[in-house]
Amino acid sequence: MTDLARLSLNQETIRQWSLPELVEGCVAADVPGVGLWRAPVQKYGVEAAARLVRDAGLKVTSLCRGGFLTDIEPAARAKALDSNREAVDEAAALGTDTLVLVCGGLPAGSRDLHGARERIADALAELVPYAATAEVRLAIEPLHPMYAADRCVVSTLSQALDLAERFPSEHVGVVIDTYHLWWDDTLAEGLTRAGAQNRIAAFQLADWVTPLPAGVLLGRGQIGDGSVDFRWFRDRVAEAGWTGPVEVEIFNERQWERDGGAVLAETVERYRAHFQ
């Protein structure tokens, strides 16, 4: 076992790579895990992607993403549930037990955060039996509050746990992503609570760098470039009992313009310097 035994590279970190390039790059760099996204996997073919990763000896640590469960209109809601069931099937086919959920923002014209959060709970109640049968755990990802309107009304770990708690921990967990949660002074107690309930389903790393770009989606920073105290996260998440993968997930347009191998080498170096 190398010192990279827990490291996983989320596919979007090096979006410029095809799936075969990703697999080849991770194998060459001794990175044993990959986090995959539905769109590129579907494009390559789910079964083919599963075989490619498996044959290379890599582990799929999570599939991103299900969710978007806040629609009010029945047809949109049914479509979202169907899509989530497909995502569960894809996760199972890829050999991962973790489907990350970005739960959805406010529907157009709505200002009802509480109602949107309750619709997520209702949708989870519909999805949990299906996911349980497939042995896939639904992982609620709290997103930074700056995404509350348009991506995810679940903005804090505490909110994510409030939702997850309504279901058995083996079926519904939470994602700890440093980018989304670093600012929160109640995070330590949230991690303790998550640990006590065995709710941590995934642990993702990205740094917080400013200024944020327009749209605030593609400005996640390389580990060590910003304000996140990664060792603090490492220690608190370890105390909460998480011994699973540590997935680096950085969406950054400047990183996507670079050579993929250079980005991966830098990521491994930063992981060693700032996390280990």
Add this chain to the structure above:
Amino acid sequence: MTDLARLSLNQETIRQWSLPELVEGCVAADVPGVGLWRAPVQKYGVEAAARLVRDAGLKVTSLCRGGFLTDIEPAARAKALDSNREAVDEAAALGTDTLVLVCGGLPAGSRDLHGARERIADALAELVPYAATAEVRLAIEPLHPMYAADRCVVSTLSQALDLAERFPSEHVGVVIDTYHLWWDDTLAEGLTRAGAQNRIAAFQLADWVTPLPAGVLLGRGQIGDGSVDFRWFRDRVAEAGWTGPVEVEIFNERQWERDGGAVLAETVERYRAHFQ
């Protein structure tokens, strides 16, 4: 008393206006209050500005802003404290008892949020006696968590109250700004807590609209254009005992390109439609 008796126009909402234009515009529109900013007031002259506003029969509801109290380096820290004492003097000269504090982000290279928050408390302890003598209340403004790194490590009402509570409520209060706080599901209890302690020092309105612009500073939305439930805020803030001014503070480059009178007319219309 008109139905606009509590309305105040923060100067930066119509940045394209000079101070005399602001005063003239508010008088013409029956808006009785103005929130001022240090830089344009200094440029016009503090005493002249005070006279201009007073002679027009307007009330200065707040001065923005003191703060930036998180420096570690002693010279920078002393300079920040001096600047805040000047801001207290300016507030007193303008006839407002409310100095809004944007408390400051992480110093360059620091990842210690807790330490930065403690330095704010230390700085407040130094400033409170000075502000008390001038009968100016220091109003801690929790800013949206997306500003935690570079502008304000105080990201929630709960954090602001934790800081304020160390001091008498007549000397240190908090700012309730819809833009910064709307996403927080613990806000109702925070407002109850703020009310019970008599901590509310200012109440500001702006809407949350997406996509956010680069830098995320100048994308505040006109009332009614976004996700904020203003009537919810109105009712909870009233229940918390606040009967003071309701200040509209919108930083938006597109509004600044428009005719100032048109922006004010729209603001009054939106205030009536979405808040009253």
